[in-house]
Amino acid sequence: MASMEENFPRGGIQKKPPEGKTPKPKLERDNLFDVCCLRALDYLLRALCSQNLTAALPACYFYSKLQQGLPEINNYIHSMLFFSLSQALSEGMLLLGCIKEVSDYELTISLPNGLSGFVPVTQISDAYSKLLSKQVAQGELLEELSSLPDLYSPGTLVRCIVTSIEKSDDGHRSVKLSIDPKKVNKGLSSTALAAGMLLSGSVSSLEDHGYLIDIGVTGTHAFLPHQKAKNYIKAVKKGPDLRIGQSLNCLVVEVKNEGRAVCLSIDRSEVAASTATERQNWTLSNLLPGLVVKARVQKVAPLGMKLTFLSYFTGIVDFMHMDPEKSMNYSPDQVVRRACVLSVHPVSRAVRLTLLPSFLHPGGAPRQLPEQRMGAVLEEATVKAFYKQFGAVFELDDGTLAFARLKHLSKTRKSFKPAAFKEGCKHKCRIIDYSLMDEMCVVSLKHQVIEARFLQHQDIHTGDVVQGKVISLKPIGMQVKVADGIRGLVPSLHLSDVILKQPEKKYSIGDEVKCRVLECNPEGKKLILTLKKSLVQSKLPVLSNYEDAKPGLITHGFVVCAREFGCIVKFYNDVKGLVPKNELSSEPISCPEKVFYEGQVLKVMVLKCEPQQERLLLSFRLSSKPGQDKGVVDVKILKKKDNGLEVSILEDEDNVVAWIPTLHLSDFVATSKLLWHCLREGDVLPRVLYLSDKGEHIILSRKSAVISAVHEEQVVRSFSEIQPGMLLTGYVRNVMPFGVFVEFPFGVTGLAPKVSMSDKFVTDTKDHFVVGQTVIAKVMSIDEEKQRVLLNLKVSECSSGDSAAESFAVLNQYFKELKEIRNLLRRVLLSNSDFPNICELVPGKRLHLIVQDVREDGSALFSGNSVTGLTVTATRYHLGDKNIAPGVKRKAVVLHVDALTSEVHVSLREELFKQRPKRVKNSQHSAMVQHITEHFAIVALPETGQLAAVPIACHFNDTFRFDSEKLRVGQTISVTLKTVKENDHGVLLAVQGPAKKNAFVRVRNESETVLEEMLPAVKHSLSPGDVVTGTVKSIKPTHVTVAIDDKLMGSIHASRILDEVPIGSFPTSTLKAGQKVTARVIGGRDVNTHRWENMYMYNMLKHWLEVDVAPDIRGRVPHLLLSLNTKVLKHPEKNFKNGQAISATVTGTDASETNLCLSLTGIQSLEQDTITVGMVTKVTPHIGLTIALPGGKTGKVSIFHLNDTYTEDPLGNFKVDKIVRCYILSNENGKIQLSLRESRLNPKKNSKVEDIEITSIKDVKKGQLVRGYVKSITASGVFFGLSSSLLGRILFQNVSPYFVQKHSLYEKYLPEGKLLTAKVLSVNRKEKHIELSLLPEDTGMPSVLPESLGLPQYGAEEVKREAGDEEKTEEPKLKTKRRRGNSESGQVWVIAFKIVTIALHHPLISCLLQEAKPKKRKISSADENDSGIEVYYREEDEDDQEEEAAKKKSKCLPFLIPPVLLFQLKKQTKKEKELEKQKKEKELCKLEAALMDPNRQPQSADDFDRLVLGSPNSSILWLQYMAFHLQATEIEKARAVAERALKTISFREEQEKLNVWVALLNLENMYGTEETLMKVFERAVQYNEPLKVFQHLCDIYASSEKYKQAEELYQTMLKRFRQEKSVWLKYASFLLKQGQAEATHRLLERALKALPTKEHVDVISRFAQLEFHSGDTEHAKALFESILSSYPKRTDVWSIYMDIMIKHGSQKEVRDIFERVIHLSLAPKKMKFFFKRYLDYEKKFGTEESVLAVKRAALEYVETKSSLADT
DSSP: OHHHHHHSOOSSOOOOOOTTOOOOOOOOOOHHHHHHHHHHHHHHHHHHHTTOHHHHHHHHHHHHHHHHTOHHHHHHHHHHHTTOHHHHOOTTOEEEEEEEEEOSSEEEEEOGGGOEEEEEGGGSOHHHHHHHHHHHHHTSOOTTOOOHHHHOOTTOEEEEEEEEEEEOTTSOEEEEEEOOHHHHTTTOOGGGOOTTOEEEEEEEEEOSSEEEEEOSOTTOEEEEEHHHHHHHHHHHOSOSSOOTTOEEEEEEEEEEGGGTEEEEEOOHHHHHHOOBOGGGTOOTTTOOTTOEEEEEEEEEETTEEEEEETTTEEEEEEGGGSOTTTTTOOOTTOEEEEEEEEEEOTTTOOEEEEOOGGGSSTTOOOOOOOGGGTTOEEEEEEEEEEETTTEEEEEOTTSOEEEEEGGGSSSSSTTOOGGGGSTTOEEEEEEEEEETTTTEEEEEOOHHHHTOSOSSGGGOOTTOEEEEEEEEEETTEEEEEEETTEEEEEEGGGSSSSOOSOGGGTOOTTOEEEEEEEEEETTTTEEEEEOOHHHHTOOSOOOOSGGGOOTTOEEEEEEEEEETTEEEEEOGGGOEEEEEGGGSOSSOOSOHHHHOOTTOEEEEEEEEEETTTTEEEEEOOOSSSHHHHHSEEEEEEEEEETTEEEEEETTSTTOOEEEEEGGGSOSSHHHHHHHHHHOOTTOEEEEEEEEEOOSSSEEEEOOHHHHHHHHTTOOOSSGGGOOTTOEEEEEEEEEETTEEEEEOGGGOEEEEEGGGSOSSOOSOGGGTOOTTOEEEEEEEEEETTTTEEEEEOOHHHHOOSOHHHHHHHHHHHHHHHHHHHHHHHHHHHHHOTTSOOOTTOOTTOEEEEEEEEEOTTSOEEEEOGGGTTSEEEEOHHHHTTOOOOTTOEEEEEEEEEETTTTEEEEEOOGGGGSOOOOOOTTOEEEEEEEEEOSSEEEEEOTTTOOEEEEESOSSTTOOOOOGGGSOOTTOEEEEEESOSSOOTTSOEEEEESSOOOOOOOOOOOHHHHHHHHHSOOOOOOOOTTOEEEEEEEEEOSSEEEEESSSSOEEEEEGGGTOSSOOTTOOGGGGOOTTOEEEEEOOOOOOTTTTOOTTOOOOOBOSSEEEEEEETTEEEEEEGGGSOSOHHHHHOHHHHOOTTOOOOOEEEEEOTTSSSEEEESSOOOOOOTTOEEEEEEEEEETTTEEEEEOTTSOEEEEEGGGSOSSOOSSTTTTOOTTOEEEEEEEEEETTEEEEEOOHHHHOGGGOOOOSSOOOOSGGGOOTTOEEEEEEEEEETTEEEEESSSSOEEEEOGGGTOSBOOSOTHHHHHHSOTTOEEEEEEEEEETTTTEEEEEOOHHHHSSOOSSOGGGOOOBTTHHHHHHTTTSGGGGTHHHHHHHHHHSSOOOTHHHHHHHHHHHHHHTSHHHHHHHHHHOTTSOOOSSOSTTOOSOOOSOSOOOOOHHHHHHHHHHHTTOTTTSOGGGGGGGSOOOHHHHHHHHHHHHHHHHHHHHHHHOTTOOOOSHHHHHHHHHHOTTOHHHHHHHHHHHHHTTOHHHHHHHHHHHHHHSOTTOHHHHHHHHHHHHHHHHHHSOHHHHHHHHHHHHHHSOHHHHHHHHHHHHHHTTOHHHHHHHHHHHHHHSTTOHHHHHHHHHHHHHTTOHHHHHHHHHHHHHHSOGGGHHHHHHHHHHHHHHHSOHHHHHHHHHHHHHHOTTOHHHHHHHHHHHHHHSOHHHHHHHHHHHHTSOOOHHHHHHHHHHHHHHHHHHSOHHHHHHHHHHHHHHHHHHHHHHHO
């Protein structure tokens, strides 16, 4: 009653208690006990209502005992209430929650006991909802309306109230909450407010001195001063002010006027210190969650404890909300200083509290779980407590507590074992959630949860392939369950590769589907999936952001739009790109929308991408050069030819045919031929490289060296990329007497002259190289004009310096290819047992052979069981000292097997039969040559007899040897083992001589070579460290030659002359020839070579400066790191001389790690706003420059940043290799933007900037004059570049004062890149649109179109007509307004003029005009012979005074006479009037003649009435009349016309009437309801043949895509007209068009049962024909075959089968049918018919041989028949 008194005070004066007596407070009953009684009573009532006496009796007993207050019952009820919040949750319940997630439309709230709910955006506050409604009504964003993410942050505590609880089909509950203060504080009244109360409030408005706060109390205005909000705003960091809708914890500071005004504070310190006390008059009806109270322990139970607070109230604290540090130390009557109210039940008023420290200070926030912990799998979690009704509490590895619900402790209830959850037991679990309100992790012990791939949206990534289950089908798509709590949407467009009109027929709820993630937004919990097989099964890269869209990338995308300009293709994460019209196909496509459809999955290639602008340019043109973009592809051999293989590219959908020349099967010519012999048609060759597309076929290659070079990007794709000094891998294209032509991948070709072919003297070029040979070439020079490249093939120039490594790489590759050949031979052996078993023979294998013959040269031939079919030979050397005679058996060792010639070379020498111990890698041995092949030699290690293969060539280019250099059998050489284990070919791999160091080899002069030959060997006793005295003989820039005595010479490097070298000095210049010097020996070598150890020559190359740091250390300084002075960089040879000392910074080593990378300018950071130097590498017209920067990086310069003053030819002063100073504008994501403006490079100069920089749209203002360059001309206007990132548009009427009909004229006078001055007309900063003008009156510049073109001006005609009139002065304004309009063409004004002219002749306006002229005579229907059209004037009065009066009257009708037509009211002469009168008479005559024309099309209802009167039985006219009304959307009039037609048309004209009935059915289907349609249908069935009406309605349903209604109607027809064959066929056609092939097959079975037997053949034939056109062709063939097997003499069926197969079948199938027919025993007349058809077919599609075959068959038939007739 207390609350009732507060809310509804009674009248009269409140009685005061007598003095000296204090009123006794009325004790409130224990609300916890009330809950128990209410629940028991509720259970009892439910049992009685359901008449369940079995449940009612114990409930009645339980309730009665509860009322008696039995302690054991009380204890049980209390224990049950500790963990029943989820069951107690009901509408109106007040809860304290914590914001878990924030989205644009809702807040996700964490509630106690692991529950959660959501607050919709409409449940924030009244003020916020009003702003939302206002925004929706206006249709534009409001500045004062903030989004939810701007107002709320995760982790914030809020008071909320349950507004609804909904249960889904799967049992999950959806709890809808509200934080609206009016609902949360509904228990409060203005009189109940007191100072110190802590309430929920929401900002409703911002005032001058503070904020109005909505606290939800009616009649109370709450105000929050700025001073009390200052600290809170600083701490929250959500902006300088509070925003409308922001929820606050408000402390009542002062209450005025009996609660009508309240002053609040949100200061964090004041709010945190607040507590609820008895003085604040809290009651159970207005108690709020979040209040901190002082409490006393009443009872301690295993699941928690019961507290009393605010004197009379009781509440419970469950075990999850006990203070973990004191959970075991509570006792009855103990005082709890602070406890926080968690929830208040609306009916029972049961209160729950928490003792967790985070909630004991209002305004605080609970602990958060680290992101990396969510989803973590914990191997050992210790059980702390187990509650058999609820679950178990665990202690995790980091000491925190976690809870597992009962259902998450085991897979099923039956498999649950309570004994496994005793305290201290350990289990494996996974963290699946975190309850903010309980500060506790939620874990699961289920195996499927622990092993689950996805637990939350963050685990799913774009492009993942996932399994899901269909849970619902909706119009927008299909909902799929991916995991517990994770659902995705498959849009209707993505249900299949083709658009499904009836997806429910393909998918059912519960189906398992395999999807791919198109888009995943964890913040918004948005998951978009696709079921398109092409995307799900795609192996191509996933394109999910614009940064990954590199040019050349090929991936799958789907078409979302096809228009005349091209196709828009979408990828993952809403990445979109445009495929222009010219990139749709190699063939021109006029109408893309007819070729491509929405949702179509296609392969696309990225042409260009601008990630910042999110622009993507794509291409569908993949089949023209498929391999070029794919790089390496797999191919299938189609056909073997003498000079190569014809193959098809497997990865290409079009099966493009390509060509692999035989010489391109391998890097080795001999191996190429062997591979060709081993390969067969149908074999698949992996890793084949695209070379070029010249001629008929695409050329491919399998050369490993070439493929490796392409992968390592050591190739050039065009002539412009070639630079001198490059090392390129290619192959010999042609060998000429004057040199060798070498071709590289992608078609670039160069010439190696004879002088540059080899380090050896070249006599005949053919002795050195062969066509197809793999070579490595060095670019010597290029001729850009003639597009020629000169190459060098010398090994000394093309080698890396490590000959051992190179030769071993060549040998290793050779044996890899030999292994592939051996595998191919094994396959041949399996398929052909007669083929010799050559695969088992490897070098080193021991054989038992029989001597077959001894040749004259001493060699012998052998035979044996293991070498059947092979030629086995041993040279005289390899026979040793054995006595050989035919028939003698000998043991032999295989040396080499030549698979191409089937020859086996063996040896009988004893030293090859020794034991073979293990060898150490890189160990050196002397070996004896045993056998020599084209590419390698077989050597034997004398001490072990092991065989090793040694490469003959040390390099691909090392192909020629003089006779003296060639290896000989029996020769002893030094080898270094590279492998210690024999490979599959039975040999070790080794290289000749010791491994050489990877050192830089300089080019030797001829004088040195001559000197080597002249100088004899000199012996000396000097060693490193000896001090010697010598005489300077010669001085070079980098070294000094010293004579130690007459025969011994020495060299001193420039770095070894002075201890301290001054920068810029020349150390060798300090010495003079003849000077005596003392030096220390530091190294040396044989003088015969005259190469002093580590002595280098100083060279100046094109792109770097080579320097010697020490005799054995060389460095390179890149060109751009020589200096920051551009003058020095332009002519470095003038500033750096040989031998000059310099100071440099080491930046690293080069790729070969043999040279230091140095810098003379320090380390270049390339940071923003710094100045550096660069070199122009590319000039792109109309775009800008590409600049090479120090450190190997590149930057871009826009044409707007080349100069402070724009010029007509901005790129004219820039050429490739020009050195420039650059200002770095930005350096983001590896993309560097530069500027060459003088104002940037020299800001102190204060030079004049004529064209200022425009960085954003903020720099552009209305009325400003700007200069820029024309970008493009489109149908919507001229696009004008103002900066590199900003474009403006110029409408065509603002380009020139002249009217231009053809836009091509603009393209001529406004080419791309033209410099112009424009005026800014308008700036739309939101949409970033800028409108400009080029008109002379705006810019002050001449017109862009010259006057000499003679083009008409806008409004010129009006100016001429109004010459001398008063409006003449207003005309320029009128013209200007016209040009400023939205119209883009002057033709609009011509059309407008015609419209106004017609309007003046309209009957209504004419009447008004006549009323304005009372003296003027109006003539209506002038003569009897008139055409029937009213004429409002036939003649004009010639009196001038009447004209004057008309002018005056017209002034009162300003809306009738627009300014454009004012010239019509000018005074006319009599002659002009007469001419005008005659002109109008002629027009009227023409009009009358037109009305009399029988071919004239009707234009009005009167016209149609006249026509139908003449032809009342013509349904076409009536249907046109209906269509006329429908065009004007006059549905009722169209219905009326149809009814008139049905009454008018004669009953004999049944077809005409049926046409009208069908039209009326169509009308009702489109514009009526189902009810009106059925009424018309029933009437139509009564008046027409029912079958025809039914069939027409089915067609109408099908054409309007009402497939369900059509299906139902067809079922009705099958029952009503089951004997009609046409009904079954029409239904079959309908089903096949819907793709229901199985249903069609079942329908045929039904049709055969329903129809008479005589119709069966025809019905099956017709069904088969339908299958051919719309269904399964194989099934159709089966139907025909079944008919013909039963009825072989049905020639009509044979004819139909032939016709269809000729259209749809292959030639083989057609010929098979003809052959079967001509061998039937039919009548001669019929046979003649079939022979004639067969002959006609072969003449059209066959060859001469097939035609002759038919004639022979016919002749045989005639002869057979004649012989039978004779007998």
